[in-house]
Amino acid sequence: MNRKAPSDTALLYRSLEEQAAPHPVRAIRLTGKGAEPLGLLLIDNTVSEAEVASALAALRFPDQTRPATLGQAEEKLPDQAWFRRQLAVEMDRVQQSKLPCALLLITLSGQDAGPGALAEPMAAALAPCLHSGDLLSGFQKNGLALIMPGAAVGKARRRAEELRTALRTAAFLKDTTGVAPNLALGIAVCHAYETIPADRFLALAEAELARAAKMGNDAICQRAAANVEDSCQVTVEERAQLWMQPRKTSRTAEMAA
Amino acid sequence: MTAKTKRSPKIICISSGKGGVGKTSFSVNVATALSQKGKAVLLIDGDLGLANVDVVLGLNVRHTIRETIEEGRDLASSLVEINPRFQVLPASSGVPEMANLSYEEQALLTSSLEEIIDRFDYVLIDTAAGIGDSVLWFNTWSQMNIVILTPDPTSLTDAYALIKVLHTRHDRKRFHLLINSVQSKKEGQDVFANMSMVLQRFLKITPLALGAMPQDKNVSLAIRRQKPFLLGAPESKASLEIIAVADRLIAL
Numbered sequence: 001m002n003r004k005a006p007s008d009t010a011l012l013y014r015s016l017e018e019q020a021a022p023h024p025v026r027a028i029r030l031t032g033k034g035a036e037p038l039g040l041l042l043i044d045n046t047v048s049e050a051e052v053a054s055a056l057a058a059l060r061f062p063d064q065t066r067p068a069t070l071g072q073a074e075e076k077l078p079d080q081a082w083f084r085r086q087l088a089v090e091m092d093r094v095q096q097s098k099l100p101c102a103l104l105l106i107t108l109s110g111q112d113a114g115p116g117a118l119a120e121p122m123a124a125a126l127a128p129c130l131h132s133g134d135l136l137s138g139f140q141k142n143g144l145a146l147i148m149p150g151a152a153v154g155k156a157r158r159r160a161e162e163l164r165t166a167l168r169t170a171a172f173l174k175d176t177t178g179v180a181p182n183l184a185l186g187i188a189v190c191h192a193y194e195t196i197p198a199d200r201f202l203a204l205a206e207a208e209l210a211r212a213a214k215m216g217n218d219a220i221c222q223r224a225a226a227n228v229e230d231s232c233q234v235t236v237e238e239r240a241q242l243w244m245q246p247r248k249t250s251r252t253a254e255m256a257a
Numbered sequence: 258m259t260a261k262t263k264r265s266p267k268i269i270c271i272s273s274g275k276g277g278v279g280k281t282s283f284s285v286n287v288a289t290a291l292s293q294k295g296k297a298v299l300l301i302d303g304d305l306g307l308a309n310v311d312v313v314l315g316l317n318v319r320h321t322i323r324e325t326i327e328e329g330r331d332l333a334s335s336l337v338e339i340n341p342r343f344q345v346l347p348a349s350s351g352v353p354e355m356a357n358l359s360y361e362e363q364a365l366l367t368s369s370l371e372e373i374i375d376r377f378d379y380v381l382i383d384t385a386a387g388i389g390d391s392v393l394w395f396n397t398w399s400q401m402n403i404v405i406l407t408p409d410p411t412s413l414t415d416a417y418a419l420i421k422v423l424h425t426r427h428d429r430k431r432f433h434l435l436i437n438s439v440q441s442k443k444e445g446q447d448v449f450a451n452m453s454m455v456l457q458r459f460l461k462i463t464p465l466a467l468g469a470m471p472q473d474k475n476v477s478l479a480i481r482r483q484k485p486f487l488l489g490a491p492e493s494k495a496s497l498e499i500i501a502v503a504d505r506l507i508a509l
Contacts, residue, residue: 242417243410
């Protein structure tokens, strides 16, 4: 599959998924790490999660990186409108597949180039690192947006580091003179237990991107898209309750002893 | 061998939040106690990147879960027999990649485990510390969640955080608490009562008490000797409590 525009196979799968939507079936796209989507599994939605997981586990595919077919002249990097549509589709898919989805935004500053002039070479530099199922598009003036279906925070972070290395060593950056370029990478991750709209998800990634840009040094910032009310952080009140009682009890026990 | 009969095992996950609170020592000894009571037990080292069940038991491990994940090797070939009713599935140590399994790898591990666990009455999983992906995954895969904590504020906070994540994000509602290293029975009761009160107040969860392990020098001695304290010091306070915990698990 080529990154810049969905391949015929991908379009066919999408069409099949849309046709399957009104029926009592689950559509699971089989995306290995090869160059092409490997298949589409349509399965009766009465089949249990465990059975589906077991069936999918038996379908293991070789771990391959994608061939570097990006940046070819005849292809154009998808724009933000395409990206927003895909993001909405992938957010729906998170609920259906129960797999997480990560969104990575990358911007480059400090380069003396016109609007849009850097996105294409950046995309070409990232091509060897992309996996099947990744959706890459342009973002803002000189940035990229990468949707990584199935990636949770840990995997998204590792992949962002890999992509950052690819960009740092890219030829188009080595040739430049003057001000050193600054990369900023912002990641947001959503899980099926979070129901957030695509716009909010994008806003979270943008906030992380802004934080990374402020930090400088090619920083990567990330966060899960948990709503405040879903946050698992132990609050001050909870800590106070947890800590007070045992301490008092221990002291009392010591004094009694 | 007893463990060859097809069974419907009870899968129990043993976690803690904080490290160093005695998960592995508890897991190894409670597995030993259950096997002494005639139950077929599988102990899985769920600390996939920094395993130490094999260390606590003094095992020389040839194959681990890693070979199944990376090479597709049959999981049964990695099992180590401790006694006719107690087997261990060891994991690898010093392999960071294993600490963060992908969803595909988790699915592969699940299906591989499902092929071997029906030989056992009990499957115990000694997880890593923390709230990493593999810890949460093992906890959601299990039927029963045991959380081990000590009276230390750090341990209390981390145990609470683990329960909060499992409840909030993975809808787990039943937790059995095991209070370790208590100075007295009363201290164990107080810690449980306090934790129970906080869980009820903030998360609307009522935990269940599994036991309170007393401080006992035989525990650390047994770890250094790489032998379960239940075998090295069967009359010790810790051994008596482990036997009581095993009885409670059987009764559940």
